[in-house]
Amino acid sequence: MTKVLLADDERSLCEAVRMILEDAGYEVCVAHDGREAVDVFWREQPDLAILDVMMPKLDGFEVVERIRGMRKDVPVLILSAKGDIVDKKRGFAVGADDYVVKPFDDDEIVLRVGALLRRAAMGAVPADGEATALSPVETRRLMHPVTLGDLTIDPRRYEVTVAGRAVTLTPKEFQILALMADHPGEVFTNEELVETIWGSEYTGEAISIPVYIRRIRLKIEKDPSKPQYLQTVWRFGYKLGG
Numbered sequence: 001m002t003k004v005l006l007a008d009d010e011r012s013l014c015e016a017v018r019m020i021l022e023d024a025g026y027e028v029c030v031a032h033d034g035r036e037a038v039d040v041f042w043r044e045q046p047d048l049a050i051l052d053v054m055m056p057k058l059d060g061f062e063v064v065e066r067i068r069g070m071r072k073d074v075p076v077l078i079l080s081a082k083g084d085i086v087d088k089k090r091g092f093a094v095g096a097d098d099y100v101v102k103p104f105d106d107d108e109i110v111l112r113v114g115a116l117l118r119r120a121a122m123g124a125v126p127a128d129g130e131a132t133a134l135s136p137v138e139t140r141r142l143m144h145p146v147t148l149g150d151l152t153i154d155p156r157r158y159e160v161t162v163a164g165r166a167v168t169l170t171p172k173e174f175q176i177l178a179l180m181a182d183h184p185g186e187v188f189t190n191e192e193l194v195e196t197i198w199g200s201e202y203t204g205e206a207i208s209i210p211v212y213i214r215r216i217r218l219k220i221e222k223d224p225s226k227p228q229y230l231q232t233v234w235r236f237g238y239k240l241g242g
Contacts, residue, residue: 001025001026001027002025002027002048002117003026003028003029003045003047003048004021004026004027004028004046004047004048004049004050004113005028005029005037005040005041005046005049005050005051006018006021006028006029006030006031006050007030007031007032007033007034007036007037007040007049007050007051007052007055007063008032008050008051008052008055008079009032009033009055009056011032014032017079017109018030020106020110021109021110024110024114029044029046032055033056033057033058034055034056034057034058034060034063035058035157036057037049037058037063038058038063038066038067038157039157041066041067041070042070042155046074047075047117048077048117049063049076049077050076050077050109050113051063051064051076051077051078051079051096052078052079053078053080053081053082053087053091054081060078060080060091061090061094064076064078064091064094064095064096065094065095066158067095068095068171069171069174069175070158070171075097075098075116075117075119075120076095076097076098077097077100077112077116078096078098078099079100079102079104079109080099080100080101080102081101081102097119098116146181146182148181148184148229148240148241149228149229150162150163150164151220153177153178153181155178155182158174160174160177160219162220167219167220169216172197172212173212173215173216175197176193176209176213177216177220179193179196179197180230180239180240181240183240184240184241185239185240185241186239187233187236187237187238187239188238188239189237190209190210190237192237193237193238194207194209209238213232213238216230217230229241
């Protein structure tokens with residue numbers, strides 16, 4: 001059964017939309033704030049996400065960015081009372097595939113969900129190259145926080161900290177680090193990192209893994225020239241150790 005993530009802090013509306021979707025034959029998992037939406041997304045791996053904009057902890061736009069940092073293939077529909085063109089532009093800019101303004105017709109939601117899922121099945125949902133993420137099989141593996149010394153990587157919360165200090169990474173930087181955290185001590189070649197994170201179609205393209213590694217080190221290492229965590233294995237590749 002197709003699974004839909006529904007995130008809205010207005011519980012009565014959330015329940016109404018849940019019933020509409022379940023009547024249409026979808027399985028629905030619910031979240032009532034942005035942080036919970038990210039956690040539920042990681043745990044449930046839905047086929048589509050419906051997000052309110054004005055949510056506590058993380059707003060809908062921030063949730064879209066985190067979803068796009070994890071996976072590129074999941075359609076995202078924004079439901080919002082904010083119908084200004086500026087808000088719509090921001091929604092599409094961060095990676096949403098559709099935007100519906102409240103109040104809305106019940107049938108419209110079902111029709112839009114169906115259309116987005118058909119597009120996704122045909123591989124037609126657009127995604128920015130930098131937001132491209134690991135495959136669903138790979139993302140399901142990256143579920144538990146990993147701690148090495150002062151470094152902690154929490155894939156479910158999309159967070160990295162060093163000695164308690166939050167580190168801001170781009171989606172690709174985070175994916176590289178999270179992949180290595182799931183395989184501590186294992187060596188990854190440049191080609192393996194590109195194929196796993198960008199996809200096999202990018203193998204041989206001009207993607208500079210050393211540049212990404214250098215940027216990550218600048219953010220997580222005390223001395224990037226003598227990395228403690230993200231280490232180079234000469235002539236082979238990189239590994240995460242500590």
